[in-house]
Amino acid sequence: MGGSAGNVLSVHGGTPLHGTIRVRGAKNLVSKAMVAALLGETPSRLYDVPAIRDVEVVRGLLELHGVRVSDGASEGELVLDPANVEAANVDEINVHAGSSRIPILFCGPLLHRLGHAFIPDLGGCHIGPRPIDFHMQALREFGAVVDKTPDGLHLTAPNGLHGTKLELPYPSVGATEQVLLTAVRAEGVTELRNAAVEPEIIDLICVLQKMGAIINVHTSRVIEIEGVPALTGYAHRPIPDRIEAASWAAAALATGGDVRVLGARQADMTTFLNTFRSVGGAFEITDACPPRPAAAGRPPEPGVEGGIRFWHPGGELRAVALETAVHPGFMTDWQQPLVVALTQARGLSIVHETVYEQRLGYTKALLSMGATIQTYRDCLGGTPCRFGRRNFTHSAVIAGPTKLHAADLVIPDLRAGFSHLIAALAAEGTSRVYGVDLINRGYEDFEGKLAALGAHTERP
Numbered sequence: 523m524g525g526s527a528g529n530v531l532s533v534h535g536g537t538p539l540h541g542t543i544r545v546r547g548a549k550n551l552v553s554k555a556m557v558a559a560l561l562g563e564t565p566s567r568l569y570d571v572p573a574i575r576d577v578e579v580v581r582g583l584l585e586l587h588g589v590r591v592s593d594g595a596s597e598g599e600l601v602l603d604p605a606n607v608e609a610a611n612v613d614e615i616n617v618h619a620g621s622s623r624i625p626i627l628f629c630g631p632l633l634h635r636l637g638h639a640f641i642p643d644l645g646g647c648h649i650g651p652r653p654i655d656f657h658m659q660a661l662r663e664f665g666a667v668v669d670k671t672p673d674g675l676h677l678t679a680p681n682g683l684h685g686t687k688l689e690l691p692y693p694s695v696g697a698t699e700q701v702l703l704t705a706v707r708a709e710g711v712t713e714l715r716n717a718a719v720e721p722e723i724i725d726l727i728c729v730l731q732k733m734g735a736i737i738n739v740h741t742s743r744v745i746e747i748e749g750v751p752a753l754t755g756y757a758h759r760p761i762p763d764r765i766e767a768a769s770w771a772a773a774a775l776a777t778g779g780d781v782r783v784l785g786a787r788q789a790d791m792t793t794f795l796n797t798f799r800s801v802g803g804a805f806e807i808t809d810a811c812p813p814r815p816a817a818a819g820r821p822p823e824p825g826v827e828g829g830i831r832f833w834h835p836g837g838e839l840r841a842v843a844l845e846t847a848v849h850p851g852f853m854t855d856w857q858q859p860l861v862v863a864l865t866q867a868r869g870l871s872i873v874h875e876t877v878y879e880q881r882l883g884y885t886k887a888l889l890s891m892g893a894t895i896q897t898y899r900d901c902l903g904g905t906p907c908r909f910g911r912r913n914f915t916h917s918a919v920i921a922g923p924t925k926l927h928a929a930d931l932v933i934p935d936l937r938a939g940f941s942h943l944i945a946a947l948a949a950e951g952t953s954r955v956y957g958v959d960l961i962n963r964g965y966e967d968f969e970g971k972l973a974a975l976g977a978h979t980e981r982p
């Protein structure tokens with residue numbers, strides 16, 4: 523959490539958000555695609571990269587490893603040239619320790635490029651212990667030797683990396699990416715069972731396919747990767763950030779506003795849209811359409827930028843029961859922003875968090891603002907999950923509607939941070955949100971976007 527003196531935002535709440543903003547490439551794809559560039563023998567081009575802290579961290583790490591990263595000709599375009607990949611100085615890498623979880627994904631690519639890898643202590647959001655056992659197990663099965671030291675992980679592959687048969691205990695996004703980034707250049711075939719199939723994973727597979735990889739996604743979460751001896755660079759436009767889009771949608775609903783999110787795409791958000799509609803929110807989808815040149819007897823057409831408009835149609839919102847899950851379920855990252863809107867819905871809403879064991883801590887802040895939320899260790903309203911047996915507080919009942927009032931809030935993690943912001947925007951009075959810089963990790967120019975939507979905020 524950022525602790526600098528100016529790291530606080532005053533939010534004068536009670537004004538519905540109105541207007542248009544744009545989302546760019548998904549944070550959770552862009553950062554992985556940047557790592558994938560390490561595997562190529564020629565430069566890669568990534569378009570529509572958002573200016574967020576996580577991208578800076580990965581860029582810094584790539585540069586430490588000799589990758590030349592430069593801005594391309596178009597706004598948001600990055601060129602990544604891995605021609606001179608080299609081992610980085612451990613002390614320099616350690617500067618990045620604790621700032622992101624992405625470094626763990628450097629393991630496979632660095633082992634392929636250099637024969638060894640050093641990974642600093644991992645950071646990321648404080649939403650549970652977030653172990654890396656699946657990653658380490660997979661890497662060992664490929665033939666890596668992992669040496670844990672107090673400063674981080676040292677990996678080598680004395681006999682090279684070889685394709686293998688793996689089954690994840692849980693469809694982890696990061697572990698699936700680890701396997702993909704390692705298997706594409708391992709010798710032989712890798713079969714991964716119980717893989718994650720989030721849209722960001724499928725998009726990473728698209729990136730790797732452009733590089734020359736051979737990857738088959740079968741039914742029932744099975745991914746088969748045929749290793750190839752060399753890969754080239756790629757040119758890729760990432761899928762839009764469906765977490766950011768849903769966050770602004772929740773902000774529109776909670777404040778009784780109307781927000782058009784350019785760049786948002788229906789196909790990545792159908793589960794969210796169903797829930798948004800069940801709660802009583804309205805949305806309208808515009809499909810992207812490329813410009814068309816003039817043709818015989820027909821004038822040119824300028825093209826349409828796709829997006830989704832989300833708004834509160836008036837009247838009362840309705841309580842819902844929702845359970846977070848791996849794709850195609852309701853994303854865990856959509857949970858915190860939407861719960862703020864659920865405090866305004868009539869009746870009892872039930873939330874069962876099944877992806878992270880500790881992702882309800884932020885509800886305490888909502889309680890301090892007047893919300894009525896009770897948390898439980900039981901698996902409420904859905905299928906029993908792995909956390910019920912292990913006694914984690916991972917279900918919540920939200921009673922509404924309750925008026926929210928201003929409070930002083932401290933941001934605990936990225937998505938909870940955005941939900942605090944939404945709560946402050948929906949509440950009557952002036953809230954002070956501390957640690958607000960953390961939101962820059964995953965939301966590009968959120969203060970500019972807030973201003974564009976008519977929010978009244980200032981840095982005191």
Ligand code: EPU
Pocket residue numbers: 549550623624647650651652653654655656657658692693694695696697718720765854855877878879936937964
């Ligand atoms: N898990 C293990 N062992 C492992 C790896 C994961 O037990 O080795 C457990 C985790 O503790 C968790 C579950 O598996 O309970 C799922 O974790 P997963 O590996 O799927 O998550 P991740 O790869 O660490 C990514 C996103 C998260 C997002 C999750 C789920 C990135 C950088 N992060 O994390 O995004 O919530 O997938 O979709 O892609 C965010 O953007 O704010 C964020 C937290």
